[in-house]
Amino acid sequence: MATTSQEKERIARAALARLMEPQDSVGLALVRAVGAVDALGVATGELATGPKLEQEISALLMDEGGPAGWPGLPASLRRWAPRIADLAPERDMATMRRLGGRVIVPGDELWPAQLADLGLQEPLCLWWRGNEQPLPTARQAVALVGSRDSTSYGASVTGDLAYSLAQRGFTVVSGGAYGIDAHAHRGALSGGTANVPTIAVMAGGVDRFYPSGNEELLRAVSNQGAVIAEVPPGSAPTRYRFLQRNRLIAAIASVTVVVEARWRSGALNTAHHAETLGRAVAAVPGSIHSANSAGCHRLLRDGGAICVTDAGEVAELAGAMGETTSDGKESLAAAHDGLCLEDLILLDALPLRSTSSIEKLTVVAGLSPEAVRAGLSRLNVLGLAVSERGTWKRANNA
Amino acid sequence: MATTSQEKERIARAALARLMEPQDSVGLALVRAVGAVDALGVATGELATGPKLEQEISALLMDEGGPAGWPGLPASLRRWAPRIADLAPERDMATMRRLGGRVIVPGDELWPAQLADLGLQEPLCLWWRGNEQPLPTARQAVALVGSRDSTSYGASVTGDLAYSLAQRGFTVVSGGAYGIDAHAHRGALSGGTANVPTIAVMAGGVDRFYPSGNEELLRAVSNQGAVIAEVPPGSAPTRYRFLQRNRLIAAIASVTVVVEARWRSGALNTAHHAETLGRAVAAVPGSIHSANSAGCHRLLRDGGAICVTDAGEVAELAGAMGETTSDGKESLAAAHDGLCLEDLILLDALPLRSTSSIEKLTVVAGLSPEAVRAGLSRLNVLGLAVSERGTWKRANNA
Structure with missing residues (x-):
């Protein structure tokens, strides 16, 4: 069977995703410079490098506002070398098929176009567990994020927002974690009217539903919606990968809503990514006595976030025109x-x-x-x- | 005893305050044009008017962005005429002395200079019940306002904020009403370190402590702080006067904090005045399930208000340098x-x-x-x- 160039690209990107950590700028610039197939050749030492390629990568890194000086390709090659022995992209792709999923790459019809807004930091590929169906555009997607240790207030607000947003046809994007994430996925599953009611973007491989306490929930998300990751099957969800994963949540959705977050919280990192991408950032207010709302208030105070109190206000931010905001409050006019x-x-x-x-x-x-x-x-x-x-x-x- | 020109001015303004409702633009322009003494003469029909005076008033009204056309001085004279018979400024001033108070007018050393920011809408005079001592500058004063039907959350937040602000030497300004206002005055009285820990700005005359349920509290405010109004003794606190009064609260303080307010609330009117004056507007967030926080969230969402969660953040807005904000939260850095x-x-x-x-x-x-x-x-x-x-x-x- 002849392999098309898009299939060769897919296999090369699947391999590179195992070789490189997410947001490996040099690796991503290398792919941009010579294409994924040749980049894999260079990364595995099969193709020679030269000063011209180094210059090209330097220019790409500078374009993205990267560091003025970088240690050069040999340093990256040394970083990638220990993982070359583990490369088996066909095996990884077979694993995805067995799990009822697939690997998609830029250029595929199913590739979410909004990820291009990440520029050089666009993921190499997405490992996708769930039915093959169009993923939402940015305008159709809203991210609901927040702390793992949510309060009953956060749980109820998240559930209500996710349900109402899903009822309005939005896809609810979150990170599959305990707390706010879980309530977001659950609410969207119960209210969903879109083909993909909810997407869980994982920090580790999608072969494993992590955390284990959310296994049932994430299985339901993969059955009705989508569970995706940029790291290949078998990858552990490390702290670094959690932080990188957050940029994907922010990039898929047009609005990132922080429902409940402590003064320092990973959710604020997602909000920061959204802001950098020019996406809307919103925060749900709460009691000033609740430490779990301190991060939301910080976002509101620092000026980046818009205060939202119901699904109508979130939908308005997502640019859904014709939606009524704040359900009839105006009619109370004396x-x-x-x-x-x-x-x-x-x-x-x-x-x-x-x-x-x-x-x-x-x-x-x-x-x-x-x-x-x-x-x-x-x-x-x-x-x-x-x-x-x-x-x-x-x-x-x- | 010879009456100085400043005393003549005081008596004339005390009289005019009874003749005219607050923010009577034509009346205030008349005072600006010919001085209070002659304005009283014109208003009572003792001095003749002419086209030149009309033109001057027109120009003053236009300067303040007033209506292009106004019905002319005769219409105002007809409006003022029914009250001329009641004029007795010396009696009103004697009443104030009996109450342990006084009438102050612009030009007095004790006149709060920040009221000049109201332009033509600066009050004619202030009827002031309380000890004779310097009132705070705008930077030393913070307004805490909100709904009459406060929740336990609003009560506790207001009390804490007022106490802490008073402890930091700020004067807490509010409207003497039930609910948030009362908690603001009470908190400030218990924490106060300034000469004037709190000021109640009344919509009606200061001879009567209104509402009656706050009589004890307002008596304490007048003993330790100040109870003031722009309307003379005996004036009823009408809805119109409440709305006019709000501009004084906003003008005295550098920051107006809305602690708890419904979607429609007089506190939002005060916030609007503060915004118009270029003063900072802040709102305390709360549960999105609480109707009593809906007005605060509206202010936050509409972009005018800054989210505040503690006295440090309010003090920062008031321009109090050297104050620490948000008590050590930064030290939680991992x-x-x-x-x-x-x-x-x-x-x-x-x-x-x-x-x-x-x-x-x-x-x-x-x-x-x-x-x-x-x-x-x-x-x-x-x-x-x-x-x-x-x-x-x-x-x-x-």
Whole structure:
């Protein structure tokens, strides 16, 4: 069977993903410079390098605002060398097929186009466990993130938001962890109307549902939605990989909502990625006595985040036009709001139980008799003042 | 006894304050044009008006962004006429002396200079019940405002904020109402270190402590701080006067903090005044399930307000330099925060219980042997990695 160039690209990227940690800038620049197939050749020592390639990589790193000086390709080759013996991309791809999944790479129809916003830091490939169906665009996706040690407040708010967002057709993106992440996935699964109600972006390989306490939940996410990672099967979810993973959550969604987070929290790292990408960052307020909301308040105070209190406000940030915001709160407008100042003064001067003469109203309100008469007729039209035999009182509803 | 010109000005302004409602733009422009003494003459019909005066008032109103057309001075004269019979400024001033108070006017040494920021809307005078002592500058004053129907959360937050701000030497300004206002005054009285720990700005006359349920509290405020109003003794606290009063609260303080407010609330009106004056507006976040925080969240979301969670953050907004913010939260920084990415990867790769060889670490971490050795020595110096007979493990505290 002839292998197409896209398939060769896929196999090479699957191999490189095992060789390199996420966001290995030199490795990613190498791929950008010579393509994944030749990059694998260079990384494994099968293809020679030269000063021209080094210069090209330098230029790419500089373009991305990388360090002015880098140790050169030989240092990277030494870093990659210990893992060459483990390379078996076909085996990894077979593993994904066995798990009911696949590996997708840039250029695939199913590749989420919004990941290109990561520039050089776009992942080499995605290991995807779940049904083969289009993943959401950024506008269709909202990230809900937060602490593992969520409170009952955070749990309830996250569940409500995820359910309502999923009901509106949004895909809820999160990290598959305990706490806020789990409530986000669970709420989205129960409310989902989109093809992919929720996506769990894992820090480790998707062959293992981690943490183990979320195994059932993540299995449900992979059955109805998608469980994805940029690291190959078998990769451990290390702290470094958690931090790198956060940029994918931020990049897939148009809005990152931090529901509950401590003063220092990984969720703030995700928010920072979103901000860097020019995506909207939102935070849910909470009690100032709750340490689990301190990170949210920090985001609000530092100016980067927008305060959100319901799914309508989040949907608005995601650019979903035609959605109503803040469910009818505007309709609470009191009838007094449209009154001019003189009429407001006059309304204040009108007694509620007894009645008052126009002459007396001129004194109490400090208005001329003409102004009182004109104002009373306006208030009367609005149903705020009623007259009884030439004297006036306030209407019951005023 | 000869009456000085400043005393004549005082008497005239005391009289005008009874004739005109707060923020009577035409009346205030008239005072600005001809001085208070002559303005009183015009307002009471003792001095004639003419086209030149009308033009001057028009120009002043236009300068303040007022309406392009106004009905002319005769309309105002008709508005003021019904109250002329009640004028008795000396009696009102005697009432204030009997209450242990006074009337102050612009130009007095005790006049709060920051009220000039109100421009034409600066009050004619202030009726002040309390000890004669310097009122705070804007930088020394913080307004705490909010709903009458406060929750236990709002009560506790307001009390804590007011107490801590007063302890730091700030004057807490509020409106003397039930709920948040009362908690603000009470907290400030118990914590106060300034000459004037708290100021209650009343919508009605200061002869009566309103509402009656706050009588004891307002008496204490007048004993230790100040109870002030721009309307003369005997004036009823009408809705219109409440709205006008709010601009004084906003103008006296450098920061207006909304602690708890419903979606529609008078406190938002105060916040709006503060914003118009270029003063800082802050809001305390709360549960999104609490209707009493919806107004605060609205302020945060609409971008005008800054999120504050403790007195330190409020003090910072008031421009109190040298104050520490957010009490030591920064010190919670984990030891990992300063690590470079490679060392973070390496730390992740280090086992906690067993030990690992350098060769194995190159595979797990994806780093060259040199990088692993250099990284281990850095982590060792930081106390994050320990070696045992040539193999390495993570330190217990890492």
